[in-house]
Amino acid sequence: GNSVTQMEGPVTLSEEAFLTINCTYTATGYPSLFWYVQYPGEGLQLLLKATKADDKGSNKGFEATYRKETTSFHLEKGSVQVSDSAVYFCALSDPSFHQFYFGTGTSLTVIP
């Protein structure tokens, strides 16, 4: 079956620190992979995506590379800001594109 496992939080970093949030997946077929972000009091919004192996998704300084050999899609950012404080969700979509599978979310707090 399909599933996503991401590192547990919460994560607390100082401003300008390097961020990694680990995500691994199990899937049948060839899924697309996503990172969504949820700011306080809001719904989820797409941060970045990758649709095939070795693709790199990037947005707002965040990056993640689709690694088929390790079934991973780790989120990274070189220098976090206070405004990056949010909950981050890793997700995959199955080949039929009807259904998404989300990880449990990782809460990030960035302190000045």
Added chain:
Amino acid sequence: DVKVTQSSRYLVKRTGEKVFLECVQDMDHENMFWYRQDPGLGLRLIYFSYDVKMKEKGDIPEGYSVSREKKERFSLILESASTNQTSMYLCASSPPGGPAKNIQYFGAGTRLSVL
């Protein structure tokens, strides 16, 4: 911009009440979804619909039903609300098509408390 609108941000209901959560999207998307979000459990799919009058059970459909009479509207119904249905409910929609288009767009959520 795609807009997914959930009718209420906060709701307080009593045990046994019938509860309707409404979701409307303005981008003519075929696919619509209802999730609940709970701490430590992430998002769990309740129901989804890929066309008008079509519905499919997700991972946790028990105690819920849905209605999709028009393409833009997807309603979640709690037939008889219980305290364990206190949660954040998120609606999402997505267009048809291949990987380039397969993005889910979310509403702001409805925080439901059942007393």
